[in-house]
Amino acid sequence: MSRTISAICSVALVFGGARFIHAQAPEAGKLSAAVREFVKYDDATIALTHVRVIDGTGSPARENQTVVIREGKIEAVGDTRSVAIPAGARVLDLNGHTVFPGIVGMHDHLFYPQPINMEGRRVRGVLQFEQQSSFTFPRLYLANGVTSIRTTASVEPYADLNLKAWIDEGKIPGPKIHATSPYMEGKGNFRLPVHELTGPEDARKTAEFWADQGFTSFKCFMHITRAELKEVIDVAHKRGLTVTGHLCSVTWREAAELGIDDVEHGFYVDSGWDPQKKPDVCPPRSPARNAVLDSLNPDSLQIQELFRVLIEHHVAVTSTLPVGEAYSSDHPPLQQGVLDALSPQAQAGYLVQRITQPPLVSMKHGIELEHAFLKAGGLLLAGPDPTGIGGVIAGYGDQRQLELMVEGGFTSVEAIHVATENGAVFLKENDRIGTIAVGKIADLVVVSGDPSTRIADVENVEIVFKDGIGYDPAKLIASVRGMVGLR
Numbered sequence: 104m105s106r107t108i109s110a111i112c113s114v115a116l117v118f119g120g121a122r123f124i125h126a127q128a129p130e131a132g133k134l135s136a137a138v139r140e141f142v143k144y145d146d147a148t149i150a151l152t153h154v155r156v157i158d159g160t161g162s163p164a165r166e167n168q169t170v171v172i173r174e175g176k177i178e179a180v181g182d183t184r185s186v187a188i189p190a191g192a193r194v195l196d197l198n199g200h201t202v203f204p205g206i207v208g209m210h211d212h213l214f215y216p217q218p219i220n221m222e223g224r225r226v227r228g229v230l231q232f233e234q235q236s237s238f239t240f241p242r243l244y245l246a247n248g249v250t251s252i253r254t255t256a257s258v259e260p261y262a263d264l265n266l267k268a269w270i271d272e273g274k275i276p277g278p279k280i281h282a283t284s285p286y287m288e289g290k291g292n293f294r295l296p297v298h299e300l301t302g303p304e305d306a307r308k309t310a311e312f313w314a315d316q317g318f319t320s321f322k323c324f325m326h327i328t329r330a331e332l333k334e335v336i337d338v339a340h341k342r343g344l345t346v347t348g349h350l351c352s353v354t355w356r357e358a359a360e361l362g363i364d365d366v367e368h369g370f371y372v373d374s375g376w377d378p379q380k381k382p383d384v385c386p387p388r389s390p391a392r393n394a395v396l397d398s399l400n401p402d403s404l405q406i407q408e409l410f411r412v413l414i415e416h417h418v419a420v421t422s423t424l425p426v427g428e429a430y431s432s433d434h435p436p437l438q439q440g441v442l443d444a445l446s447p448q449a450q451a452g453y454l455v456q457r458i459t460q461p462p463l464v465s466m467k468h469g470i471e472l473e474h475a476f477l478k479a480g481g482l483l484l485a486g487p488d489p490t491g492i493g494g495v496i497a498g499y500g501d502q503r504q505l506e507l508m509v510e511g512g513f514t515s516v517e518a519i520h521v522a523t524e525n526g527a528v529f530l531k532e533n534d535r536i537g538t539i540a541v542g543k544i545a546d547l548v549v550v551s552g553d554p555s556t557r558i559a560d561v562e563n564v565e566i567v568f569k570d571g572i573g574y575d576p577a578k579l580i581a582s583v584r585g586m587v588g589l590r
């Protein structure tokens with residue numbers, strides 16, 4: 104927190120008399136001591152004044168605004184000269200700061216790739232462990248401005264469901280969780296915590312089981328067959344749940360026609376571009392597939408036709424640029440926050456792989472296609488996918504996703520719109536979260552600087568409001584320092 108904010112707060116406390124009439128936000132009452140430790144502001148009424156607002160709709164940033172938060176909701180937003188500050192409000196003068204909606208992370212797992220693989224080497228091969236990160240990741244998501252996540256696959260299903268419940272109950276700090284099922288994977292599974300489906304009947308039974316346990320979405324994976332996918336979609340849609348997929352054996356077009364709701368990782372993952380593609384078989388990632396896509400510009404008939412199919416079938420696309428960046432010729436910068444959060448072992452594993460990784464392809468064209476999909480009216484979502492070689496972690500990865508979109512040609516407000524309102528739309532939560540508007544829940548991120556002109560300023564998080572409670576990012580980050588990747 105900056106000196107300016109603290110100074111102004113104390114003034115408000117003295118002159119506003121807030122210390123004596125301190126009324127708490129409704130959510131504050133249920134928070135355990137373990138959560139309260141990280142709370143900076145829990146006043147019932149808070150006014151953010153002289154702040155730049157990026158409202159999440161994609162509209163340009165507005166200068167010199169006041170946002171009034173009351174009882175966990177946004178009560179007013181407008182020009183500082185015209186918005187009245189309610190009596191007894193805690194006033195935070197945020198001159199030089201920007202507020203935008205809490206990030207709705209749509210590929211935000213609660214696990215991390217283990218630095219040592221099953222061959223005991225620090226190089227991840229096919230035999231890879233995944234490790235639940237129940238302690239560190241919820242804190243890092245919240246600290247870095249991510250107030251809602253979809254987990255987009257689970258490796259410890261009951262840990263994810265309990266985390267969701269315990270965060271909702273105020274027992275531990277973290278974002279709002281939309282829990283996705285374990286991987287629904289067909290024959291050819293290569294991951295230890297994953298059940299391999301034996302056919303459509305098993306797919307139906309397994310989907311019913313996880314839905315009964317409380318998952319609200321399904322994640323289908325690389326070797327699922329069309330018949331299995333169809334069963335999962337059928338179970339999900341009968342219950343009002345959604346299905347997403349990191350697909351390979353099923354093409355995006357096939358999946359759209361079967362009724363899938365979302366496809367993960369961007370256009371280069373679609374095996375439909377592979378000249379050797381056979382039905383229900385996941386082909387190895389080939390230079391031929393990349394070459395086909397490399398040669399197609401966004402206006403080409405083939406790309407426009409895929410956009411049309413996806414949009415007509417209401418299929419969203421999730422952009423997960425940070426996980427791809429590690430494998431691309433555009434080398435990722437080292438982020439100090441990430442290095443500080445990793446355990447020494449995880450840090451060493453990441454640094455070794457980072458320099459020994461052969462670069463695959465440039466990401467530039469993939470980002471261009473995602474941008475064109477958005478412009479064509481497609482629902483583009485965003486999330487970091489904290490897997491890969493271990494350099495992408497909760498929260499920091501969500502910020503990096505915003506930076507990469509902007510480097511690839513999105514405007515800053517467009518990128519923020521994708522990462523906030525679009526996620527809320529997909530989750531059918533957009534009447535409550537995703538934009539800064541009167542009546543919405545106060546899930547907000549306050550950063551110093553101006554992300555509308557310098558996107559990297561999204562990293563300067565000073566306060567994160569969830570349900571109108573202001574959390575202290577520095578404290579949350581300090582509480583997990585050196586712990587990501589510890590077993």
Ligand SMILES: [Zn+2]
Pocket residue numbers: 210212255256488489490
């Ligand atoms: Zn993933």
